[in-house]
Amino acid sequence: MQATVALTVTRYRPERESEPTFQTYEVPFRKDWVVLDALNHIKDNLDGSLSYRWSCRMGVCGSCGMKVNGIPKLTCAAFLSDDLPGPVRVEPLDYFPIIRDLVVDLTDFMRKLTKVKPWIIRKEERPLAEGEYLQTPDQLDAYKQFSMCINCMLCYSACPIYGLEPSFIGPAVIALAQRYNMDSRDQGAAERLEILSGHDGIWQCTFVGECTKVCPKHVDPAGAIQQYKLTGAAHWVKSLLLPWGTR
């Protein structure tokens, strides 16, 4: 077993460099180490100036998404042993502006997310005294998969359409909109339709399918988008045939 592994990491220090460069660090190789452990080792022992985001270390928080050897991954779930003998290339997620080193700016996503109203919308809220909204296991199943999204942005980094058309609302936003559309307690599908079927919505997607492949939580955003294309197309046909019926 090799004793060390090389990590080639993107560095971008805006006060010093006009564009990103790479820096290589030699870190101890341990079978149970993930890329995030190696980055933490660098930060603690080799170079305290390296910047990156992380929090939970267990694939829940969605902060530590980076490109590992060209593929968007949660670095807390990317084992060094999968990329032997190295070097392991660690880069910031694609298509987002780089703030520093491996840290990207996610404002664009946050803005788009609020547009699709990712919360339960009721036409009329039931009085508290009438109790909770009940749901059967089947009704839960209908949307549960989409609710697993942790906003890690791997799907955006894997989507060339988002890179080429930055106004595209993107895979996670559509999957999260579907999470509420498919919820039996929600009545807001019509309010989300305008954004989802609009110019920057589902029809920008040409079904590359990489978003689903890189998703660490098996949300299947590509599936959400294609399924919504059927809904959107059906709604359009209905509005042609029965202009009064879709109000």
Next chain:
Amino acid sequence: MSAEPHYTPYHPRWYRRRVSVWWWLQNPSYAGFVLRELTSVFVAIFAAVYLWQLRALVRGPEAYADFLDRLETPPFLLLHAVAFLFVLFHAVTWFHLAPKAVVVRLSGKRVPDWVIVGLNYAAWLLLSAGVAFILLRD
């Protein structure tokens, strides 16, 4: 819809990367995707040849014989061979993508992906058999 797209405000120190013209060569599945999109060109060529065939048919037996002769020339044979491969690729890739778009629930359970893909192949075989039957019967 508020028509104004919202972009992140310009921040001179943030580094914005351009998407390379060669982005589709960075990853084999991107190349596969571009290839799949390109198949539509050959599907269109196929359709155009059929329209041309119809026109020849309308113009009478002589024009139709001319058309058939033209089809037997090497450029047309090559075109058809290439187009056939692309159309095959088109059909197979879309069959395998179908379960993403078609979610069927039977008694509360989602029908597994391989059933949807299998039904597509079955329909293809059935239709091909039907066409073969019409063409080959005497």
